[in-house]
Amino acid sequence: MKNFGKVGVLYGGRSAEREVSLMSGKGVHEALVSQGVDAHLFDTGEHGLIELAQAGFDRVFIALHGRYGEDGAMQGALELLGVPYTGSGTMASSLAMDKIMTKRVWLQHGLPTPAFEVLQAGADLRRVPDHLGLPLILKPPHEGSTVGIAKVSGYSDMKEAFATAAKYDSEVLAETFVAGRELTVAVLGSGAGARALPIIEIVAPGGNYDYEHKYFSDDTKYLCPAQLPEGLTQEIQDIVVRAYRALDCEGWARADLILDRAGKPWLLEMNTSPGMTGHSLVPMAARATGMSYADLCMAILADASCKLRSPARAR
Template sequence: MSSNLGRVGVLYGGHSAEREVSLMSGQGVHDALRSKGIDAHLFDTGRYTLVDLINAGFDRVFIALHGRYGEDGTLQGALELLHLPYTGSGTLASSLAMNKIMTKKVWLQHGLPTPAYMVMDAETSVDELIDALGLPLIIKPPHEGSTLGITKVTTREEVAAAYRLAASYDEQVLAEQFIKGRELTVPVLGSGASARALPVIEIVAPDGNYDYEHKYISNDTQYVCPAELPAELSAELARLSEEAYRALECEGWGRADFMLDESGKPWLLEMNTSPGMTSHSLVPMGAKAAGMSYADLCVEILSSASCKVHSPSVA
């Protein structure tokens, strides 16, 4: 298998607010692929240009970038123009999933459960916001991940500061109904009808605060995998994850994040199309619970690399 994959670039780093996480993800993927005899090479898109990428002579690339310019469809479009096979979702799915507002619109069109929301700007009425979503509520930038710029608002007086923080990351700001309950996530591998959910993971963070510190730095967060849930509910979460993944036309791999409310109803929060691959990351955890090693997971994802746009050849 490894001899057929050619010279592989692991794209990592980048320019987004999640650069530090991507550096860790990319190093882990690189080391895992090398351990399998694959000719893998790190390539920091934050330091090098597309010309450098062309000159690197890669046969395919593993995208270990998170956030803007790596997970949002921009890089995927460039790779299509270069006819360079890449891992994960294509341009449209990456762009849709990166925008939490558009993700919600697609999911609602498919009848999938996601919390109520409003799009905010500087003129949004606080009274209108609270009337629509209640308190507490969540305010966040729709194009960022890793909980960057997110605030749980418990009083009307906190709205303005929460808006300013989110707006410092993004031109748009998303306000969302707060769902009290258990935080769950479900990795998904594959494409189309073959897409399959891995075991459900429950995230138990101190005081329910699964922020950047508790995701990537602290060891205080606990992970339960497989999550301790009734079999019927685990099956329902798997089904919803696969449907949410297909609705956005995701490919290769991804991770659906949920809140399970106190009545036992699951609510979709977002879809990650280039999830973390650090020592704290959740997709490797789900794969391990399914009997797949980290290195084997990386090879499976890499093996699915492709270009998604098939243009007729030019004479």
């Protein structure tokens, strides 16, 4: 086994997804320790950057979700400190965390994603359904784990749905609702070596894959690999890898999609620091390939690096 030195598992944080991150970090830490890694938990919600710099970590596993951990902020700090870290770099993390910018990048690359509008306070909410149709989805563009998401079925729902999403963001993303099968696809690796893991289909009670059903309920069913024709499976995996590369993601990530009733896949978002809890989907997809949770953690850790390269100093 490669000697990784002293490893920090960054978890907790200060985002709306702190509770999930605490579970992810503990799972990753236990897995690394079981493989003989000198791993230490470090809660970025309780300890600052000075303490992180003084901790003497040789590399870190980022098990943070949401703002200040998955959005490029922590990645930038680690670049300054010269500490190798797991996952995507500063720019890719920032892009993927912003669902609006993600969609703009994907559209530039000819990738399928639902039509959308960006709403701010004072927007004429009643005109949005006229453009995007009904039903539609309102969500804060910088949150994950279904935080702040609301489905709009009629004009009268717009005000309340906007208020729900606006609690978390200064902008709100309004997106055409695509009915169909909910899929998720994990990607491991970087550059030409990036590869998609088996597709997972999520079947939640009443089609409501909310925060509770995501992390705590045993009622949600996960079909891995999803029962899809071979050609469609390959098409979806190829689209996800293209979406991953378009954002310049590295190390690992997970894309969420909807397969509509006509059999067309639609990209919803890319998670650059996915959950690693007992209910999480990347470990599930990895198991389908014969990779254990511990092996997955080790593979992700082995890929840790600083993404920025300092130019050679002039002599």
